[in-house]
Amino acid sequence: MSPDLSISFAGISFKNPVLTASGTFGYGYELLDLVPLNKLGGIVTKTITLNPCQGNLQPRIAEVASGMLNAIGLQNVGVKVFVEECFEKLRRIGVPIIVSVAGTTKNEYIEIVKILSEQSSLSAIELNLSCPNLKKKIVCHDLSLMQNILEGVKRISQVPIIAKLSPIVTDISEISLAAQNAGADGLVLTNTYPAMAIDIKTIKTKLFIMKGGMSGACIKPMSLRCVYDVYKNVKIPIIGCGGIMTGEDAIEFMLAGATVVSVGSANLLSPMSSVKIVSEIENILVRESVKSVKEVIGFANTRG
Numbered sequence: 001m002s003p004d005l006s007i008s009f010a011g012i013s014f015k016n017p018v019l020t021a022s023g024t025f026g027y028g029y030e031l032l033d034l035v036p037l038n039k040l041g042g043i044v045t046k047t048i049t050l051n052p053c054q055g056n057l058q059p060r061i062a063e064v065a066s067g068m069l070n071a072i073g074l075q076n077v078g079v080k081v082f083v084e085e086c087f088e089k090l091r092r093i094g095v096p097i098i099v100s101v102a103g104t105t106k107n108e109y110i111e112i113v114k115i116l117s118e119q120s121s122l123s124a125i126e127l128n129l130s131c132p133n134l135k136k137k138i139v140c141h142d143l144s145l146m147q148n149i150l151e152g153v154k155r156i157s158q159v160p161i162i163a164k165l166s167p168i169v170t171d172i173s174e175i176s177l178a179a180q181n182a183g184a185d186g187l188v189l190t191n192t193y194p195a196m197a198i199d200i201k202t203i204k205t206k207l208f209i210m211k212g213g214m215s216g217a218c219i220k221p222m223s224l225r226c227v228y229d230v231y232k233n234v235k236i237p238i239i240g241c242g243g244i245m246t247g248e249d250a251i252e253f254m255l256a257g258a259t260v261v262s263v264g265s266a267n268l269l270s271p272m273s274s275v276k277i278v279s280e281i282e283n284i285l286v287r288e289s290v291k292s293v294k295e296v297i298g299f300a301n302t303r304g
Contacts, residue, residue: 001291002282002286003282003285003286003290003291003292003293004291004292004293004294005017005278005281005282005285005293006293007041007259007260007293007294009186009237009239009259009260010124010160010162010185010186010236010237011160011185012042012096012123012124012160013096014041014042014095014096014260015041015095016039016040016041016278016281016282016293017041017250017254017258017259017260017261017281017293018040018041018250018260018261018262018263018274018277018278018281019040019041019042019043019044019098019239019260019261019262019263019274020040020042020043020044020262020263020264020267020274021044021241021262021263021264021267022044022045022046022047022100022126022128022164022262022264023046023047023070023072023100023264024215024263024264024265024267024268025043025044025045025046025267025274026046027045027046027082027086027089027090028043028044028045028046028090028093028097029043029086029089029090029092029093031271032089032092032093034271035271035272035275036275037093037095037275038093038094038095039275039278040095040274040275040278041095041096041260041278042095042096042097042098042123042260043090043093043095043096043097043098044098044099044100044126044262045082045086045090045097045098045099045100046074046076046100047074047076047100047101047102047128047131048076048077048078048079048082048099048100048101048102048112048116049074049076049078049079049101049102049103049108049112050078050079050103050108050111050112051078052076052077052078052081053073053074053075053076053078054073054075055072055073055074055075056071056072056073056075056207056208056209057208057209058208059206059207059208060072060073060207060208060209060212061207062197062206062207062212064195064197064214064216064218065218066216066217066218067214067215067216067217067218067219067243067265068214068215068216068265068268069195069196069197069206069207069212069213069214070192070212070213070215071207071208071209071211071212071213073209074102074128074131079101079112079115079116080115082099083115083116083118083119087119087121090121091121096123096124097121097122097123098123098124098125098126098162099116099122099124099125099126100125100126100127100128100164101113101116101125101126101127101128102127102128102129102131103149106145106148106149106152109127109149109152109153110152110153110156113125113153113156113157113161114156117156117157117158117159122159123159123160124159124160124161124162124185124186125153125157125159125160125161125162126162126163126164126188127149127150127153127161127162127163127164127184128164128191129146129149129163129164129165129166129179130164130165130166130190130191131191131213138166138168140163140165140166140169140175140179141166141168141169143174143175143178146163146175146178146179146182147178147179147181147182150163150179150182150183150184151182151183154182154183154184160185160186161183161184161185161186162184162185162186162187162188162239163179163184163186163187163188164187164188164190164191165179165187165188165189165190165191166190166191167189167190167191167193167222167223167226167242168193168194172189172190172226172229172230173229173230173232173233173234176189176230176233176234177233177234180234180235180236184236185236186236186237186238186239186259187230187234187236187237187238187239188238188239188241188262189223189226189227189230189238189239189240189241189242189258190222190223190226190241190242191213191241192212192213192214192215192219192242193213193214193215193219193222194211194212194213194214195211195212195213195214196210196211196212215242215243215264215265216243216245216265217243217245217265218243219242219243220242220243220244220245220249220252221243222242223240223241223242223243223253224240224242224243224252224253224256226242227240227253227256227257227258228256228257228300228301230257231256231257231258231298231301232257232301237259237260238257238258238259239258239259239260239261239262240253240254240256240257240258240260240261240262241253241261241262241264242264243265244261244262244263244264244266244277245265245266245269245273246277246280247276247277247278247279247280247281247282247283247284248280248284249277250263250277250280250281251281251284251296254293254296254297254298255296255297255298255299255300255301256298256300256301257297257298257301258297259297263277281293
């Protein structure tokens with residue numbers, strides 16, 4: 001008998017624990033004719049803002065050892081165009097859809113959530129409170145601001161709110177608890193890590209804005225530690241994210257305490273990566289005689 005891969009997260013039922021990570025899979029539907037997206041647990045869209053955003057100037061992607069830097073700058077069509085032109089295409093996939101959103105003020109976050117909440121097929125909203133490559137401070141570094149935003153959107157949202165947090169803090173458990181206390185229904189741990197690279201031939205940074213967010217296999221141990229630490233201190237579920245390239249990586253995050261995982265940079269190596277990771281998780285559970293993926297969650301945390 002095949003193991004049970006189904007999982008519940010903040011009241012959302014996923015057929016398996018593998019999601020795409022925001023910012024690495026476009027709006028979520030572009031590869032619908034090439035990749036069997038209905039085999040995934042769910043789709044997390046690229047981050048949507050209130051108004052269209054052109055993002056940062058090129059170059060805004062650079063390869064580094066075992067990973068990559070990006071400084072895209074949240075390029076997107078804006079929430080109204082997204083709803084009018086993209087959402088129907090997302091519905092066709094047949095899996096839960098989580099829309100990532102970001103704003104420059106509390107009111108912008110609230111306005112975006114109001115517009116999105118009118119969409120009946122929306123499963124949840126991910127609040128991007130931690131983008132490291134914009135010319136403004138990271139929202140979750142200001143606990144009061146973060147809590148005000150969360151409390152504001154919770155009052156008007158018709159779907160679960162998931163807070164995506166930055167790992168660049170003194171205590172990841174502290175901001176996770178603050179997010180929980182402000183009403184977050186779940187967490188994403190973690191966003192990318194601020195970093196930079198320099199071309200020694202041109203003596204220029206490899207990104208136009210100099211610094212960007214580092215992702216890929218190189219960040220997995222650090223992100224895994226964040227999940228492990230937070231799991232012991234919060235009651236809301238965690239989406240583990242950061243350097244997941246294989247099914248074994250995904251299982252590590254779940255052992256540390258993640259309920260589900262989101263796959264990011266691996267999709268840029270191969271659009272089939274997320275689908276492949278679903279199969280790899282199933283094979284690992286079969287090999288280890290585990291009947292349900294739920295048995296894995298937090299198991300390493302209980303063993304000290």
